[in-house]
Amino acid sequence: MTELHLWLRHEVRSTERRTPLVPSDARRLVDAGVTLTVEESPQRIFPIEQYEAAGCSVAATGSWSSRAPRDAVIVGLKELPDEPATLPHRHIFFGHAYKQQPGAAELLRRFAAGGGALLDLEYLVDDQGRRLAAFGYWAGYLGAALAVLQHRGRLSAPLTPTSHEELEESLRPAARDEEFTALVIGALGRSGRGARVALGAAGIEPTCWDLDETRNLDRPALLAHDVLVNCVLATGPIPPFVRDTDLDDPARRLRTLSDVTCDVGSPLNVLPVYDRVTEWTEPVRRLHKEPPLDLIAIDNLPSLLPEESSTGFSGSLLPLLLEFGTGGPWGRCLERFHQACRELGITEGGSPRV
Structure with missing residues (x-):
């Protein structure tokens, strides 16, 4: 694996208690050589101290937009905040942006303007189109x-x-x-x-x-x-x-x-x-x-059911993160993002890589 920096962000929705990555699986990523930064979050079901004990760095709530390195991959679950207007990072989350949902075009334009990319968890699938990580x-x-x-x-x-x-x-x-x-x-x-x-x-x-x-x-x-x-x-x-x-x-x-x-x-x-x-x-x-x-x-x-659902999801996502790269499921995610931009006539400002 090439050097990978994952940044686990705080969820802006007040009722979102889940996490895509639980502390025990964070430990396995760190042990595999992944740099993992975890934002403080008052509502996440697992306290920040458990991530620190797993070898993760700690960052302030919502600091990914100003502090995360350009090559960091921002990991979350639900919607992003309305700002910043441009998104230069690669983001892993459920974007709900590929079936003409309200706000979809605006979200994709933010990625295109910043040169970032949406790696939508809903489209993280195997060769037969079956989802690989789901709640x-x-x-x-x-x-x-x-x-x-x-x-x-x-x-x-x-x-x-x-x-x-x-x-x-x-x-x-x-x-x-x-x-x-x-x-x-x-x-x-x-x-x-x-x-x-x-x-x-x-x-x-x-x-x-x-x-x-x-x-x-x-x-x-x-x-x-x-x-x-x-x-x-x-x-x-x-x-x-x-x-x-x-x-x-x-x-x-x-x-x-x-x-x-x-x-x-x-x-x-x-x-x-x-x-x-x-x-x-x-x-x-x-x-x-x-x-x-x-x-x-x-x-x-x-x-x-934040603990049970997070644990199951994280267990499915972990092996995919350990194999993060340009091909396979992640490559399909990136191509689906490019396809969605083309369908909406959105010109991308950069060429995001996986």
Whole structure:
């Protein structure tokens, strides 16, 4: 490996407790010769002292933009702050910028103006296009868990981070709980598997749909379920699962809709019945009064189980960071960034390297 400097940044979103790199895996990177700088963060689930003990250097919160060397690779999870206007570094995070999402063009222009590059974690894939590092399991688990709690009248706000054991305990059915039906779409993927496990913990045997069942969608059967957990991230145009006209259907039994994917704003959104995500402070929004339909659409669900989800993700990312270079998954990430800029007619100000 050529000399690599990784800079783990603080997350600007106040509800983001996760990290893409846990202290034990940071130690393995340092032992492999990687220079690792970690910004202080009051909300990160792992304290800065654990990173120091692992051999990392410590930097002030948000200092990457002014202090990180030009060749450092900035590592994070969620959105960047609005400033600086130009981004000269290579950044690893979930950019949500390649499917015409709101703000996508502005973000890519910042990279192009500075000569930096976005290495989007969503597009860190193998030769068959399978994602190599993902929070999918815990996103699906939490999406289904919140749907169960809401449907049973036990979801309270604001949401706060918890542990797997505490959450599973809250899912166990009580004597007063009524039975209900649940449908998981995308049931065979990571998120779908997590959703099925959470529903099982709640005593629910869900209906499971995947590609075969959605190829010719049985919409009346979908609307006949009480709860829907969507775990599908469409990569091409497909008919929407729930449409505005379905909300007025008097035969609709569907009362709780949990959208794990949260592809709002994208033309590939399979649930185009809402225009903004929900938040930890207000996790549920009523989409329709009669018959009622409640929406849960939180785009950082795994942060509610920050230790478990961070540990799993970091374990998947670690071997990829140890092989960071110009080819393979990272090369594909960089090419996808260039392609996105070309599609938007954005002229890059430099030639970022991996």
